Amino acid sequence: MEEGNKIGEDNNIGLWRIILFSDLPFSDQRLNGKIPKLISHRLFPMARYSIWVDSKSQFRRDPLGVLEALLWRSNSSLALSEHGARSSLYDEAKAIVKKHKATPEEVKVQLDQYRQDGIPDEKRFNGKKALAEASVNS
Structure with missing residues (x-):
């Protein structure tokens, strides 16, 4: 070193x-x-x-x-x-499940919280x- x-x-x-x-x-x-x-x-x-x-x-x-x-x-x-690769947190959620980084149930809990916090499904974060x-x- x-x-x-x-x-x-x-x-x-x-x-x-x-x-x-x-x-x-x-x-x-x-x-x-x-x-x-x-x-x-x-x-x-x-x-x-x-x-x-x-x-x-x-x-x-x-x-x-x-x-x-x-x-x-x-x-x-x-x-x-x-x-x-993605510009939507909901697209990211799908990728997380697909890559087995979390279970669908775990991701659903988080997405439900985002929705409860007022983040709409179509919300984009400009990549x-x-x-x-x-x-x-x-």
């Missing part, structure tokens, strides 16, 4: 602080991976911003540049990127999925 890629005694790699979690709630690591993605604001309450980077993605520029381009210029609190979320503390 290159010198700049080693975790130091202070748990940092360069300016990045590495945080390791133990005693995760699920035996399925895919589900454990959802925890920092969905509740980073609770895991890191003192953080002004949090950025979720999918395991299939990588930064090709400074993360501050990402925040500047996607959040600060437009005074936004949430930045999204395009999903490569977007969450990539970077900013949790701004006042």
